[in-house]
Structure formats: C-alpha cells, structure tokens
C-alpha cells in the first residue's frame with residue numbers, strides 16, 4: 001500500500017484509527033477459552049466489530065509469542081483473516097525487530113513473505129544495515145521507533161548529542177534517507193505530543209504511528225493538533241482501551257463501541273483540518 005492509498009482509506013472511512021490486537025489469554029472472556037483457538041476467535045470477533053471504524057490493525061508479537069505455537073498459529077490465521085475479509089486494512093506487525101543484515105533478512109522474510117504483513121516496527125539503533133532488508137520488499141513498510149510512549153524514553157531517546165539535537169531527532173534525520181515517505185513511518189508516543197512539533201519539523205510528510213491514547217492517557221486532540229499534516233499523516237493506535245472494553249460476552253460489541261467513539265472524534269478532527 002502506498003502512502004496515498006493509506007490517506008485515501010483515511011479520508012473515505014473518516015478515521016485514522018489503528019486497533020491494537022494485544023490478545024492476552026488471561027483477558028480473553030471465559031466462554032471462548034473452551035474452544036480450539038480462543039486467541040483467533042477473540043481476534044476475529046474484535047476485527048468484525050471494529051473494521052468499519054479503523055484503517056489498520058497492529059498485533060503486538062509479544063502476545064502471540066508468549067502463547068507458544070498456538071499463539072503463532074493464531075497470529076498467522078489472524079493475518080489471513082484480515083487479508084481475506086478486509087483487504088483494505090493496513091496490517092502492522094509490532095515486533096520491534098532489527099539485527100545484523102543476514103538476520104534482518106530472515107525477519108523481513110517472515111513478516112513480508114511468509115505472513116504478508118504490510119509493515120513491521122523496527123528498532124533503528126543498530127543502524128542502516130539492520131533496516132535495509134525490509135526495504136527490499138516493494139509496497140512494504142518499515143516503522144522505525146523514534147520517540148516512544150514510555151516514561152523511560154528519556155533514558156536514551158531524548159539525550160542531547162554534541163550538537164544539541166536529541167538522539168531521537170538524529171534517528172529521524174539519519175533514517176529519512178534509508179527509505180521514502182512510501183515505505184517509512186515513525187513511532188511517536190501520544191504521551192509525547194509536546195514533541196510532535198519538533199518531529200514534524202524534521203519529517204513533515206512521513207506517516208507517524210502513534211500509540212498511547214486510551215490506557216496510557218495520551219490525548220488524541222493534542223496528537224492531531226501537533227502531528228497532523230496535509231495527508232493526515234497519522235495512524236493512532238489503541239489496544240487495551242478497545243479490545244478489553246468489556247471482559248464479558250459482550251466484548252466484541254463493547255470493542256466496536258469504543259472504536260466507533262474514537263472514529264467519531266477522528267472524523268471531527270479530520271473535518272477541522274479540512275481533510
């Protein structure tokens with residue numbers, strides 16, 4: 001998918017919502033646990049309930065890997081289900097990978113060839129050769145961690161370098177030449193909205209993946225105010241706030257309701273920006 005196609009999806013659905021599929025067996029409603037594949041059944045119900053209100057899904061790999069072989073199989077089925085039933089959705093593997101070149105080639109093959117994700121999150125800190133293999137797949141995206149949503153982001157990401165720029169700013173400046181606006185996105189936490197102006201000064205046209213609204217307390221309005229560009233340029237993720245809106249039999253309906261509420265706010269923000 002190109003950035004223009006993603007923008008067209010955002011405009012037509014009046015939403016820049018990315019639903020996080022952080023499916024934890026301990027939080028899956030009791031009545032699903034007796035089935036053969038509770039993780040997939042949970043995801044399928046969440047997807048069917050939320051798809052009208054979002055343009056993207058982001059399974060976080062940790063939740064699937066933690067469930068072993070069953071978790072991995074459920075992830076494969078989830079991606080296939082999305083591709084088969086909702087081909088317009090942009091699917092992000094939140095895997096935070098990145099390793100020496102030949103190992104990164106294997107990661108790229110898993111996520112882009114074996115599983116057909118659109119994008120993978122990467123840690124850029126080992127340098128350009130760790131991201132390069134991901135760029136050899138046409139139409140696929142690298143989503144580089146820039147300024148993350150957690151409080152300890154300040155341990156390294158906001159450290160000042162010798163010329164006064166912060167480390168995450170150097171990451172943006174250096175890595176913007178690794179790819180293009182059609183295959184590179186950056187992760188910036190919603191809890192870091194005050195820094196979005198500096199981010200946009202460096203990467204005005206790139207898409208940003210913004211986690212941290214909902215459970216982490218980030219403000220959607222502030223993210224839009226400081227981060228939106230002329231083609232929206234934002235995918236705002238919410239995971240727990242949507243998929244665990246209810247822990248009962250009505251979990252999917254409640255998730256649909258939570259997603260619809262965010263979509264309605266996003267629609268107003270898009271309108272306000274003239275998009």
Ligand SMILES: O=c1ccn([C@@H]2O[C@H](COP(=O)(O)O)[C@@H](O)[C@H]2O)c(=O)[nH]1
Pocket residue numbers: 020022060094147148149150187188189211212213214215216237238239240241
């Ligand atoms: O800076 C980051 C990078 C990734 N994440 C991930 O996004 C979701 C957020 O989940 P919520 O339940 O909506 O808080 C989760 O998968 C994180 O690992 C992030 O939060 N911050």
